[in-house]
Each structure stands twice: as C-alpha cells, then as structure tokens.
Amino acid sequence: MSSKPNLKKVPEPPPRIFRSEEELAALPVSERVRYRLVSAGRRFHANDNIADFVHDGELDELKAEVQQKMQALLESLVIDTESDHNTNETAKRVAKMYVEEVFRGRFHPVPSVTEFPNAERLNELMIVGPITVRSACSHHLCPIFGKVWIGLLPNEHSNLIGLSKYARICDWIMSRPQIQEEAVTMLANELQERVQPDGLAIVMEADHFCMHWRGVKDTDSAMVNSVMRGAFLKDANLRREFLALLPRKTAG
C-alpha cells in the first residue's frame, strides 16, 4: 500500500457575511440567534446557556418555530393530529415544555443570587442536599432524575449565598440537555466562581431513562459521579467526612 500524504485541500470556510439586525429580522428566529452566537464566537452546545443572544420577544418566536417543526415531526411519524383529539395541541405543548420548562436553563438567564460577605469568617464544612435534579440526556432527550449534594468549605474571603440559591443554580444548569459528567462540572464551575471556597465537593446520583425506558432497559442501575476541588481533593479526612455525611442510598 502506498503511504502518500493526503494532499486534498481542505476548502476554506466561506467568508462571513455581515448582517445588520434589520437584515436578521427577516430570518427565522433560530437563524438569527445562531448568527449572533457564531459572530461572537460562542459555543452553543445543548448544555450551553444562550440567553444573552435571545432578544426581548424572541422566546415567543422560538416557541412558535419549535411548534411548527414539532408539528412536522408528528406528521413524519404519521400521526393524524387533525382528527386525533389527543395530539391536536401536542406540538404547541412540546414547544412550551422545551423552551419554558425542561430546557429553560438554556434560554433563560441565571437566577439572581444574593451574595453575603462571610462576616463571621466561617470555615466549617457545610453540606446542602439532597437537591432534586430534573434533566434530560443530550443523546436521546430522555429524562434524568436524581439528587445532588454540595459540600463547601468557605474561607474568610468567600461569598456566602442563600441556601435556596444552591437549588436554583443547580436547576438552571440541569434544565438543559446534559450528560451527567459535564453537568456536575458545570455546576462546580458556577459555584466555584460565585462562592470562591477553599474546597468544593459535589456528588450526583441519577436515574437515566434512556437506560430504563428504551435501549438496554435496565431498570435498576443509576449513575453516581463526583467532583472534588481544593481542600476536598487534598484532604482525605475532609473528603471522608463529607462522604460519610451523605445518606447511603440516594436515588430511586
């Protein structure tokens, strides 16, 4: 076999055409938003938040576009949505569910979080959980249900945030199509940036319906993963203390 190098030229991407907001207004809303994201060099994977690129009023337009495409999907599944009273409104319901509910963490900005200075210079282990997780897998868009525990070791410079805000931030990150490994890392990054603790630990245990409902149809297995940062990584005793304080059986 010859080992000639592959000299096939990779074609240059076409030059980007500048479009003004007036020109963009003529495009479908998803193309408009995508144009802004690409122009800003921003990633828009399933688990990325794109709220900064969706202008006022465009979420309703997005819902209408999703509804139209969902209707086309139902038609491709040969469902008679005209005479089947159960599916008359399904496209509309699903569009609302994706944009406003189960994937709202993609389209809506981060919830406002009150931060307090650590006036008492607290530096003791703090654990929040179990926080209920509702997400969906990026691969099949099947539900993921689970629990998250967050352990924090603040220092005198840490910002303390209200207890409910851990659950709000967690929900904001999880209500996107995710894979569990990336979801916990995203949650850890968000908390690390806000609280700036000496140590941060997160454990997530979740049921993946892409494994229960379809595919391998294994109803019992769950996935557990963890992120340990700072003091939790360096100090085995602190890690043990955190893990010992979590209930043994979590999901299910």
Ligand SMILES: Nc1nc2c(ncn2[C@@H]2O[C@H](COP(=O)(O)OP(=O)(O)OP(=O)(O)O)[C@@H](O)[C@H]2O)c(=O)[nH]1
């Ligand atoms: N690592 C990881 N895998 C996940 C997660 N959620 C779902 N999966 C898996 O992603 C995989 C997708 O695999 P593919 O082989 O491309 O899809 P498939 O042919 O439908 O696979 P089966 O589910 O085995 O039928 C499956 O094994 C899922 O169980 C997750 O959060 N993390």
